[in-house]
Amino acid sequence: MHVAILGATGAVGRTFLEVLEQRNFPVAELTLLASERSVGKVIEWRGRKITVRAPEPGCFRGVDVALFSAGGARSLEWAPRAAEEGAIVVDNSSAWRMDPEVPLVVPEVNPDAAANRPKGIIANPNCSTIQVVVALKALENASPLKNVVMTTFQSVSGAGETGKAALDRELRGETGDTPFSRTIAGNVIPQIGKFDGEGWTEEELKMVYEPRKILSLPKLDLAPTCVRVPVEIGHSVEMMVEQERPLSRDEAIEALSAMPGIVVSAAAEKFPTPLEVAGRDEVFVGRIRRDIHRPNVLHLWVVADNLRKGAATNAVQIAGLLG
């Protein structure tokens, strides 16, 4: 396959390169694209030296799959052109996710959706959404979902290389550019994206609308709160899930364990943490427990590497469906 990456020098772009190599993706040719700032950089991949170029008309001709992670504006500009030039675009930005003609795919959950892509574009969901829907699908398989409350602990790499650099700098006691509205070192910030008029953030609204589309549950009641924490890589989500039929703790563990891509920690003290799962491709679930009051409510703690399963790995898995 001829693979192109747009945004090859960003936090997710670099992870695309790692994941393509580690998963032994059948790459015959690799085109690396990025913004002007990175043009001319030479990136070594599997012994090849590849020079980063700027995207230009015609550059997607002959490309089979184009993996995009260069922000919404560049996706809006280049995804339709890439599709027109014959590439299938797997886009990591939020630009196309809610377009009814663009499938939003998590391969463990709705792989069939990838086949129906009238625009030649497939959207990769929001990082927190991906790990959450894998767990929700597993539980939905055992008993229909009624209501989901989620609080996220999201790492700085979710804001790209500038997010990582800002935390590093602050930990060294230095100041400089930051994508965050407050100091993140030694702090937590309950804001990811802009606020709407009702007080909800963009990230929270993504976690309402994207799971509904992926799970084909357009009325699912979801209540997310998204918080940035001073962790480099790995998002954690506390989830409270109300279901039609009560599941015992053992039934919940069984349902989650049956789902491909999930690693379950059944013992309470074996819970996953972001520092431990960074670099891994799976979704890690622990602290599975029944609510104290309501038998049909479960709590769980869900952790994944936001650059891998939350972005690059999921996109490469989607590319793998196209075969």
Added chain:
Amino acid sequence: MHVAILGATGAVGRTFLEVLEQRNFPVAELTLLASERSVGKVIEWRGRKITVRAPEPGCFRGVDVALFSAGGARSLEWAPRAAEEGAIVVDNSSAWRMDPEVPLVVPEVNPDAAANRPKGIIANPNCSTIQVVVALKALENASPLKNVVMTTFQSVSGAGETGKAALDRELRGETGDTPFSRTIAGNVIPQIGKFDGEGWTEEELKMVYEPRKILSLPKLDLAPTCVRVPVEIGHSVEMMVEQERPLSRDEAIEALSAMPGIVVSAAAEKFPTPLEVAGRDEVFVGRIRRDIHRPNVLHLWVVADNLRKGAATNAVQIAGLLG
């Protein structure tokens, strides 16, 4: 007043000294007590030099109020003796909190309870519980509470000086003693206290049973998840509150603002963070918003200094009720 402090050299003990001074508490005499390890240390307070002693029989004679923050075992041993010797004990450990003969007091919420203390002991609630019940009482005043879901982001100082030292050391790349079950620097740990057989932690169970007692709502449905984060001082809690009657966002802001001890950030982008409220005595509430699906459900973000309002300030406020 003759005030004694047991645990004077710990994280909360030092904060007792700051709070007594800053609030101009009428201290005629001050006795500082701590474990053997700290005996002989000289602490300066308001120009006086006070030598730390070990507690011994008779040392509470003549003491009006004894502020305890030396752990459960020392409280179980010394609180009854101190009471017998005539002191009123305000105890910051969890040892006495659920004793039906010991009032559990947050002065903004249930000040009258402090008067009924058959054992001469008043318990200071868990740090996260205190900030949560102040907000819950404000909302309960406007419409009865039905159901509360909470996720905490708790600072390392909640584990005392050893918690702060462990984070500092890890941030410098060094290893050593830690009260945490995993690395806390650059990580989040969904465990505070031991697990019970159902997968709940001690801290979470405190946040179920203590608010019920303080609010006199013995059947209140509370679902907490407690998480340690790499923040030095200040606990944050995301709360979802279901009430009998729906409150508009404005009504919720009004109810919260009417409560003494609460500082409300009405504008979404003015949310409080722990780094900003450390050193303050109030409970800070922001991100007040109505649930997207359910009109009688509110979300809020509640932050307080766990060493001050979550411990020392609340205890000194209780002492102030005894007058």
